[in-house]
Amino acid sequence: MASRGRGGRVPFDKKAGFRNQSQQSKEAVFDTLLKQARQSGQLNLSGRGLSEVPQKVWRINIDVPEEARNISLDNTEDRWWEQVDLTKLILASNTLTTIPNDISNFPALTVLDIHDNKLEILPTALQSLENLQKLDVSRNNLKTLPPALGYVTSLVSLHVEYNQLSQLCDEIKCLQKLEDLDVSNNELTRLPQALGYLVNLVKLNVSNNKITALPPEIGDMSGLKYFDATHNQLTQLPQEFGNLRHLELLYLRHNRLSYLPILENCTNLKELHLGNNNIKGITSEHLEHLTAINVLDLRDNKLCQIPDEITLLQDLQRLDLTNNDISGLPYCIGNINSLKSLVLDGNPMKSIRRDIIMRGTMELKKYLRSRIEEPDLVTNGNSEKQGSNTGIIGGSDSGRSHEMYQMKTLDFSKKQATEIPSDILEAAEKAEVHNVTLQKNNFIDLPSNLKCLSGFLTELHLSNNKISNLSGEIGLFTNLMCLDLGGNILTDLPDQISNLTKLREIIISCNRFTKIPEVIYQLVKLEILFANDNKIEVIDVNGLSRLPVLATLDLQNNSITQVPPELGNCPLKSLLLLGNMIRNPRPAILSKGTPALLEHLRSRIVT
Structure with a gap:
């Protein structure tokens, strides 16, 4: 054992250089963290340059800890025998290539975060984590998901984005409690029919893959509110997609769609992003089922005209028609009171003078209204529906917290408010919301x-x-x-x-x-x-x-x-x-x- 020099420092080792010192300090840090983890049930080892997890981490709830050797039963500060099971383990941003089956030593885990490592495979012992609710293995080198994942039936959130997955295992259908699934930025060419079993899924992100078609069973995902398939190779959507009656946000930009099915039951859809496709037409039948739309993005398509039924969208705030083949607009667009942004850049407009278009959205709407012979053409409600805004997405007070937890969104708009009630903010903080909307207040x-x-x-x-x-x-x-x-x-x-x-x-x-x-x-x-x-x-x-x-x-x-x-x-x-x-x-x-x-x-x- 190397002797210590002045001040208790470890001397330079010619064979190992200064590595002994850094390793020793890292081990000391681990001992401190392990002690804290036994008390709190949470262990964070992220960003420590680990190529493997020390064995004593896996045995944290098994071995007698170091602090127990010279402890008195009268010492109330270090009651190591009262340790709690590990419920949260964070191993993110290291250089781990494997996770051993020792993970089964933590049956009480509810959160496991291993994102940003070099994992190529997940252990089969995952199936023993029957209490696991959140699993993040994003930004690794995974090529497959193990069938054992289907046994983790308590999962609510699963993130596997930025890997090398070419397919999803059918066992994913067993994750009946799953609400958030992110498989974006992989090598997927299709989605399994088994997804249809995930009836409680609220958010599904499959963007930046190579998916050419969606299975009809996607229409069975009755709880879906957010779907993102941006940057894929979709040429069409199944008719069953129109069964998603709770869908609110739909992102389909940068695909190869030439038309849309009739989204007959998607009456809650608020944002529809269809830019950068090959869509040649939007019909009145499409629009009559989309009356809740706030944002309609149709830029970079091949549209030649917009039907008069666009006035059915009386909550429409932004309409992006950039880079299409539109030569004129229906005059009745001027009657959409909620419309604040109408973008026409890159269209061969002929029926409306350029100087009118140059004046912007409000002046353009005013001109369009002046051209209507019978002004009162809009009979489908007002631009702002009284009583339709509950403040927080989802409706009743009893469901507010759950909705905020699911959608990570707090909508407190149109309240004429000068402050946010503390109880609403407390619920939002607990839900860790990502999006806050306070529009149209004081x-x-x-x-x-x-x-x-x-x-x-x-x-x-x-x-x-x-x-x-x-x-x-x-x-x-x-x-x-x-x-x-x-x-x-x-x-x-x-x-x-x-x-x-x-x-x-x-x-x-x-x-x-x-x-x-x-x-x-x-x-x-x-x-x-x-x-x-x-x-x-x-x-x-x-x-x-x-x-x-x-x-x-x-x-x-x-x-x-x-x-x-x-x-x-x-x-x-x-x-x-x-x-x-x-x-x-x-x-x-x-x-x-x-x-x-x-x-x-x-x-x-x-x-």
Whole structure:
């Protein structure tokens, strides 16, 4: 055994270098953690560079612990014999290649998190974890899921995204309590018929795979509310898909769909994202069953016209028709009072003059209404249905907490509120909600008691309130990916916005900005910026060039008179400038769409 030098330090070992010291410190840390875990039932060993888990971890509830050797029965601080079973084990972000069958030593486990490792296979001993509710094995090298997984019948959440799965085992049908399943970013080409047995599944994410068709049995998943199949190779949906009567969010962008089935029973659908497909038509029969829709994304398809029955969607707020073959619009669209954003960029519009389109959504709707000979064509309800908003998705008070737990969403909009009741926030904090919607209230600032959710939120919607100065406490919400501040009376943003390093989308539309706030240019992950309907006078190209992944920039209905040619060098996919006082580029250039506009701007750069 090596002798200690001055100060009790371990001397340098020529054969092992300083490794002995680091190993010794790591072991000491383990002993401390194991002691705490015996008391709390939770053990977190994430991010420790482990290539294997020490054996004493697996025997934490079996072996007599180190602290028991020289302990007195009179010592009430270290009552090791009163240890509790391990219920939560986190091994994430290490370099583990295997998990041994010793995992069966933890039959009381409810949470097992092994994401971000190098696992190629899961142990069969998983079947002994009869109390396991949450399993996260995402970001590994798994090629299959073991049939033993079917025995873990208490599972509520299963995450296996970012692996190399080519198929899902049929035994998945045994997971009758499963509510959240994420198999995105794998190599799946099909989904098993067995999925139809998962009648309690609320959220299903199969995006970024190679799936060519969905099984008809998907229509049996009666509890499904969220379905994401973005970036696959779907050419059609089964007719049974229309049986999903509780479906609220449907993402089918970047597939090969040429048409949709009639979603006859999907009467609760709020968002339908169909962009980047080959859809040639939406019929009246499609629309008559989608009356709850708020967002309809049909961009980058092959649509030639929109039917008059679009007015059935009296809750529609955003209609994206970018890059289609539409030459005109039905005048009755002007009667959809809830519609706030109608995007037509990249269409060969002929029946409506360009100068009218350039004025933006509100002016365009006003023009369309003026062209209707018989104005009162809309008979299907009001734009805002009285009594339809229960505050939290799902309805009755008794079900609020469960709904928040399932959907991770708190909807407290249209309440005329100036604060959020503490009991609702307590329930939201317990559910660890990710999305909070506070639209159409009377908030004058960020609600101070919202801070309790700062560690969870990824989306925050504060549009249509009375906010004139946003508190710097917004900087506490460091996990935000989407921030909606539209429809307020803001003139600037606090410097603390720069703390939102994960922000991908920010909406500052319909405020009183005279320029894009400088702090926005520090958000290097920003992909979408809506700044329309303000008083912005100048486009700051230098600032925008500091946003390397910015793809969508909406500056419609501002006071911009000049467009710098250098803007053409920005990697934008959608640039909206209608409704400004721009002389150059000419309206004819603006109406040709983003690629043509950017090319024109680049041609004007003086070298």
